Amino acid sequence: DIQMTQSPSTLSASVGDRVTITCRASQSISNWLAWYQQKPGKAPKLLIFKASTLQSGVPSRFRGSGSGTEFTLTISSLQPDDFATYYCQQYNTYSWAFGQGTKVDVK
Amino acid sequence: QITLKESGPTVVKPTQTLTLTCRFSGFSLDTTGVGVGWIRQPPGKALEWLALISWNNNKLYRQSLKSRLTITKDASTNQVVLTMTNMDPVDTATYYCARHVIPAGVPADYWGQGTLVTVSS
Numbered sequence: 028d029i030q031m032t033q034s035p036s037t038l039s040a041s042v043g044d045r046v047t048i049t050c051r052a053s054q055s056i057s058n059w060l061a062w063y064q065q066k067p068g069k070a071p072k073l074l075i076f077k078a079s080t081l082q083s084g085v086p087s088r089f090r091g092s093g094s095g096t097e098f099t100l101t102i103s104s105l106q107p108d109d110f111a112t113y114y115c116q117q118y119n120t121y122s123w124a125f126g127q128g129t130k131v132d133v134k
Numbered sequence: 135q136i137t138l139k140e141s142g143p144t145v146v147k148p149t150q151t152l153t154l155t156c157r158f159s160g161f162s163l164d165t166t167g168v169g170v171g172w173i174r175q176p177p178g179k180a181l182e183w184l185a186l187i188s189w190n191n192n193k194l195y196r197q198s199l200k201s202r203l204t205i206t207k208d209a210s211t212n213q214v215v216l217t218m219t220n221m222d223p224v225d226t227a228t229y230y231c232a233r234h235v236i237p238a239g240v241p242a243d244y245w246g247q248g249t250l251v252t253v254s255s
Binding site for chain 1: 171173180181182183186194195196197198230232239240241242243245246247248
């Protein structure tokens with residue numbers, strides 16, 4: 028199985044900060060990578076698919092990049108609504124997988 | 135409007151079989167490219183992808199749980215069913231179903247609210 032590793036596990040930031048989260052795959056997944064945002068007690072929300080395509084309705088401050096084994100999610104200017112946990116997911120192979128999550132909390 | 139809703143038992147005993155149903159509306163599993171998948175989340179832990187069934191009845195499973203999982207669909211009644219055998223306390227989690235649009239490369243774009251399943255004797 029392809030393993031997904033996110034870093035950092037926790038990130039403390041302030042409103043207005045530029046935030047970057049990294050996701051690494053144990054083998055190449057081309058661009059079959061998605062990013063989700065999850066708030067406590069809620070279902071995840073799709074932010075980005077195919078590594079860099081913004082899901083409809085998602086603010087443009089969210090940007091995804093990368094291909095192969097290394098990917099990043101960047102929030103250009105953190106907003107109060109962005110404090111949450113973020114997950115990457117690969118969907119390249121016969122057995123998909125999520126990363127372990129990155130919690131973005133208040134500095 | 136696309137909606138999905140999970141249903142099933144809230145408590146199961148160890149060794150029992152769990153059967154969860156995802157009822158959806160606003161899309162059809164007869165439509166080329168559409169799939170419905172299951173994802174779970176143990177309390178306080180990360181998301182775990184479990185299984186996916188596509189419009190053409192293609193099925194994918196989490197490799198480590200493949201022997202315990204079965205996913206089926208009934209497109210006429212807009213339902214997808216996930217069964218998991220030999221339940222254990224470590225399977226305690228919130229179970230979600232979600233729509234996928236596969237050829238377009240869109241994973242889980244619509245999610246159900248989730249259903250908490252506790253495994254306890």
